[in-house]
Amino acid sequence: MDTTKTIIIFFFFFFLFSNSPLITISALDFCSNSFCSRKEPAIRFPFRLKNLQPAPCGYPGFNLFCNTFNQTLIDLPNSGKFSVQAIDYARQNILLNDPENCLPKRLLELNLFGSPFKGFFLQDFMFFNCTFDYRNYKFNPIGCLSGENYTVFASSSQRTISFLKSRCNLMAKVAVPVQWNYFEPVMTSDLSDNIRLKWGSPRCGQCESRGGRCGFRNGSNGTQIECTNAAHRGIPAFLFLLGFLCFLCSRVRNYCWRPHRVMEFSTVVAPQPTTVVCGLDNPTIESYPKTILGESCRLPKPDDNICSICLCEYMPKETLRSIPECHHCFHSECIDQWLRLNSSCPVCRNSPGSSPFSPEL
Template sequence: MAALELFFSFLLLLIFFFIIPTQASCPPSSCPRGPTVRFPFRLQRFQLRRCGYAGFDLSCNNQTLQTTLSLSNFSGNNFIVQTIDYGHQTLTVNDPDHCLPKRFLDRSFDNLLDTTPFRIHSFQMYTFLNCSPQATSIPATARNISCLSGENHTVFAMPSGAYDNWLQSTATSPSPSPSSSGLSCAISSVRVPARAANELGVFGDAIEDVALTWSTPDCRVCETSGRDCGLNRDSQIVCSDPKAKRKGLPRSAKYGIIIGVGIPGILCILGLASYVCGRINAYGRRNRPNMDLSTSASQQPAIVVVGLDGPTIESYPKTLLGESRRLPKSNDTTCSICLGEYQPKEELRTIPECNHYFHASCVDEWLKMNATCPVCRKSPEGSALVTPSSSMSSSSTSLPSP
């Protein structure tokens, strides 16, 4: 176990000194449907807190997978981040429902100076008219805001100056006043970001976005020089070379770490393998006595009757066939062992108990291994039986008969 712990210790050192320094500590991130997020912004749950600047936290919307920015402490004041221009320190936002006029009426952009580091350079005053269907006199410069309108009312928007001029023109004209002519509109004047106001006056509610800028932290010098902006350990803005981050340790240092950690790691693996093999061998030795005992018991010779001894076999009568091949049993003309017919001048041997004839050579070999007649399986009476041990000893001391 000690070898295993030592190996994992060296592995952790390898990861800490070799792998970690070669990676950027605050790599860029992004939502699936959003721009690239890097300092001074920080994508919550994906980047460390030290990777961003205070007030620049972004998040990913779980439903739309878009990047969102909150301009207040209320979750209902979230905006979709469409683009981030790090060189000009500008980002563009839009309403999640694509109805920016609603956010103008909510005055979501009025208190940026108090709650966020973002600014809007200039505003224009706009007048919103919430008119009933009975309204008969609508200014020509008013634009329909369809995302705020409904079946029982229609919302219009126009520059406040143009609305004031229209009121003056209706007051001096002989026509009835707005209230008496059936205008039936509720009036609200709000501040609208200048660029969005220009689009609102031309396209109505088809406003693409609102541009926000920031001045602190100022990373424009780093961006224009192609370097990365970030915080050091003292929370100061610094510029770093991205190539130096990717380079990490020198190649010689990497090779030194690989050799210095790899060789001890290999030795630890070999030691661990030796330890495991030793444990396996020890376990095998503990179980070996029982196996040896069973093996020795199985190797002891069993006393089994297998055949007759040589003198007993030679005591059985022999017969030399003549030319006529005449035998006591006329139908007994074939040796039952080799299945060959008897020929003149062949020696036959007879088993006394049953008077069955066989070739002498065939039945001699048979009786050495079997103590019964090959035909009737009778065992001759008074025959000397042999065991494997006795047959081995007798074969080693006796000489073959001529």
């Protein structure tokens, strides 16, 4: 009789959990991250790869596709195809370049009207066509726009513009969506760096920064967006179901083994030694130099433009802290938490000179 009740309860809860969020996790597989190749950016909502992900996996205007070289491309309505270099879902911006390796030519015709994007930072550049090569003046030419008998330069510096204006032909004035808002005007640039664009809708930045996933709400027909965390969906239901299965197994075992008496032995587990985590004290950490990053985002090591702890790019006005012995820089809040638990640099693992201590809990 007890076994019959147990089986009835099992089927009742099985039917109950068949409609729970535990089962709906499989629906997220249709909109999981996609890639054109291993080196290309991860594609997820609001973007989607055409012909690889269903239409509900993306937001209108955010369609991407892969070319024959496995590059990730986006087709802007009035500007044509650009290669996608990176996507920052938390900050809601995207880095683009020209798949044909002549971005300045594309900038001369860039028109973001009709697309969901706009410039992250806009800086005015003047394009000049010069019959004389002014590279001796340390001007940086635009190679893909220059020819045998002429050289093209672009500048945002009024002093350089005044110099070239009286000697060259003005081609165009373009508001370039640069990666950073440079505080100092650029004397000349080949403008081959990626352009940074941002989008305002859909607003999924906060959801992404918390580790969540954005997408259309089930049953909303593509009109409502929700934030879900696939890593935690269904966990309470799973734990409850796991406990119930353990209960079921114990009932079946007791029923089958009831005529027999089996002696149970307890296993003695040796206590594990306590591990003491040693770091640096607050006065030592506060003695390390702090820097507020300016608009030009100039760092002691220009290649270190990403915090090695949180893996986010440095942005203007952020506070950085460096370790004196190796001069590696990090976000101040990131390295402070690290040094309270570890006495070594997270990059080179060199230990600064200080006495370790046991952090207070």
